[in-house]
Amino acid sequence: MTWLVVPIMVSSVDSALMAAQRAAQAGADGVEFRIDLFEAPPHRLADLVAGSPLPCIVTCRPIWEGGQYDADEQTRISLLEHAGLGDPPPGWIDVEWAAYQRSANLRQKVGLVVRHPSQARAVDTQLILSSHDFDRQPADLDQRVNAMAEAAARVDGVVKIAWRGRSLVDNLRAFEILMRRRTPTIALCMGESGLPSRVLAKKFGALLTFASLDHGHGTAAGQPTIEQVRHRYRWESIGQHTRVYGVVGHPVGHSLSPAIHNAGFDAVHFDGVYLPMPVQPGYAAFQEAIGGWLGMEALHFSGASVTIPHKENLIRFVREQEGSIEPLALQIGAANTLVRHDDGSLYACNTDYAALLDALCGGWGIGREGLGGRRVAVVGSGGAARAAVAGLAHYGATVVVYNRTLKKAQRLVDDIAPDQPGRVVAARLEKLCDSCCHAFINCTPVGMHPQVDATPIPIESMGRAWGPDTVVMDTIYNPIQTRLLREAQHAGCVTISGVEMFVRQAAAQFQLWTAHEAPSVLFHGIVTAELA
Numbered sequence: 001m002t003w004l005v006v007p008i009m010v011s012s013v014d015s016a017l018m019a020a021q022r023a024a025q026a027g028a029d030g031v032e033f034r035i036d037l038f039e040a041p042p043h044r045l046a047d048l049v050a051g052s053p054l055p056c057i058v059t060c061r062p063i064w065e066g067g068q069y070d071a072d073e074q075t076r077i078s079l080l081e082h083a084g085l086g087d088p089p090p091g092w093i094d095v096e097w098a099a100y101q102r103s104a105n106l107r108q109k110v111g112l113v114v115r116h117p118s119q120a121r122a123v124d125t126q127l128i129l130s131s132h133d134f135d136r137q138p139a140d141l142d143q144r145v146n147a148m149a150e151a152a153a154r155v156d157g158v159v160k161i162a163w164r165g166r167s168l169v170d171n172l173r174a175f176e177i178l179m180r181r182r183t184p185t186i187a188l189c190m191g192e193s194g195l196p197s198r199v200l201a202k203k204f205g206a207l208l209t210f211a212s213l214d215h216g217h218g219t220a221a222g223q224p225t226i227e228q229v230r231h232r233y234r235w236e237s238i239g240q241h242t243r244v245y246g247v248v249g250h251p252v253g254h255s256l257s258p259a260i261h262n263a264g265f266d267a268v269h270f271d272g273v274y275l276p277m278p279v280q281p282g283y284a285a286f287q288e289a290i291g292g293w294l295g296m297e298a299l300h301f302s303g304a305s306v307t308i309p310h311k312e313n314l315i316r317f318v319r320e321q322e323g324s325i326e327p328l329a330l331q332i333g334a335a336n337t338l339v340r341h342d343d344g345s346l347y348a349c350n351t352d353y354a355a356l357l358d359a360l361c362g363g364w365g366i367g368r369e370g371l372g373g374r375r376v377a378v379v380g381s382g383g384a385a386r387a388a389v390a391g392l393a394h395y396g397a398t399v400v401v402y403n404r405t406l407k408k409a410q411r412l413v414d415d416i417a418p419d420q421p422g423r424v425v426a427a428r429l430e431k432l433c434d435s436c437c438h439a440f441i442n443c444t445p446v447g448m449h450p451q452v453d454a455t456p457i458p459i460e461s462m463g464r465a466w467g468p469d470t471v472v473m474d475t476i477y478n479p480i481q482t483r484l485l486r487e488a489q490h491a492g493c494v495t496i497s498g499v500e501m502f503v504r505q506a507a508a509q510f511q512l513w514t515a516h517e518a519p520s521v522l523f524h525g526i527v528t529a530e531l532a
């Protein structure tokens with residue numbers, strides 16, 4: 001069993017016990033009482049431990065190890081001793097490896113209240129030997145873990161190693177430590193990129209992982225809430241063979257993809273978990289992270305949504321790995337979906353263009369074939385615009401690509417539709433007001449949260465031309481209704497939100513990974529609820 005433990009910074013016995021009750025109600029298996037700032041008489045520590053509704057760890061973390069305890073070592077040891085005398089006693093007492101190594105006094109005093117082969121009494125409390133690095137992965141990581149494991153094994157104790165993860169690759173080191181453990185072990189990476197080590201602790205058989213009770217009440221950077229771990233990241237269903245997916249990009253902290261895909265996995269009973277996977281810009285970072293994750297068989301990393309700035313990197317990576325790439329993704333020059341098949345082979349494709357086409361046609365009330373001969377204005381020349389133009393040109397629409405940088409629009413046209421002169425053309429953004437297109441698609445980030453007052457197509461310039469026969473689509477989905485859509489609606493146009501495209505591109509990914517039809521209504525409901 002991997003315990004789900006909520007850390008509680010103890011300011012008073014009563015408030016800590018109330019927090020422990022809330023942790024129990026939220027589904028925690030245990031709590032960690034952090035007594036760094038404990039000010040009540042020491043004998044109250046036994047009351048704290050005895051009153052806990054859940055098995056507990058007692059920790060008094062000194063400032064020199066990232067905690068808040070700032071008094072003398074003798075008093076600290078005495079506090080741990082008092083806590084150890086609770087009836088029932090704590091499940092674990094945590095002591096820093098550095099202090100344990102250097103202080104015979106600490107070893108002897110703590111030895112009185114934890115179990116070990118020469119313990120005279122029947123004691124159940126286990127010793128956790130812990131080591132933290134809040135800046136980086138320790139240079140002597142393996143040596144340190146080995147030495148801690150040897151010492152822990154002598155007292156039937158636990159190894160806890162935690163460090164600040166600098167990239168997704170750090171998580172792999174934590175998983176390796178767990179896979180070769182000889183004693184119960186906790187191996188965690190702190191910070192945003194360390195989230196996988198916390199959620200997947202159960203997959204790799206860690207003794208426990210930590211989750212905070214509420215946002216902002218964690219005791220370490222990157223600690224998710226218990227609600228997130230249990231519900232968003234499917235804690236109960238994670239097992240040794242659970243497949244791992246994620247959204248790769250920079251930034252990904254606010255992505256809605258984990259919420260929808262994990263809910264989808266739940267809905268179809270698929271053994272998978274979907275995580276945010278932040279990867280710094282640049283091909284080297286992408287290659288190291290994705291190559292590393294694919295290289296660890298036991299991780300079962302089976303696919304990813306890939307977003308800004310790595311869509312081009314995905315194509316390059318899959319080509320280098322001799323995987324296959326959807327021809328239209330190659331033509332677009334960007335892919336947003338990675339699939340790893342059971343035989344290990346890779347496939348990259350682009351679910352954006354089909355999602356955009358279907359969202360557009362759905363709102364317009366036509367089939368894809370109905371696009372033939374219609375005039376569509378695409379605003380922007382980035383990845384989304386490339387997907388839009390490729391799809392529209394394929395179905396015979398006449399497309400004008402408007403962009404503030406004309407050269408980039410022209411390059412897009414030359415790349416995507418070199419054989420369709422006159423039917424797919426580039427134009428300056430300022431020319432948009434002269435446009436006589438039937439549909440307008442915003443493929444720029446103008447109007448996206450938090451710049452919600454901006455619009456790429458000011459209504460003053462289009463007002464007279466727009467009416468009930470005009471279709472206006474925004475690829476932006478946050479906010480759901482952009483200023484562009486509000487104004488277009490006011491002018492009587494048919495409007496289509498980026499949510500329609502977002503849900504469809506995610507649904508297509510879901511189907512590729514799980515072979516189940518995506519629960520699109522559920523996806524839609526989650527996105528609109530999260531953005532409401």
Ligand code: NAP
Binds near residue numbers: 380446505
């Ligand atoms: P991108 O590759 O960075 O391209 C952005 C384009 O917008 C560029 O052509 C750029 O012009 C133009 N642009 C940026 N700021 C501008 C400004 N202030 N005024 C005029 N033009 C400006 O981005 P992308 O990946 O194509 O994404 C574009 C939008 O599509 C984003 O809002 C994204 O959220 C959305 N999107 C939505 C979905 C969905 O599922 N709904 C999927 C993918 C993308 P220059 O060429 O002159 O730099």
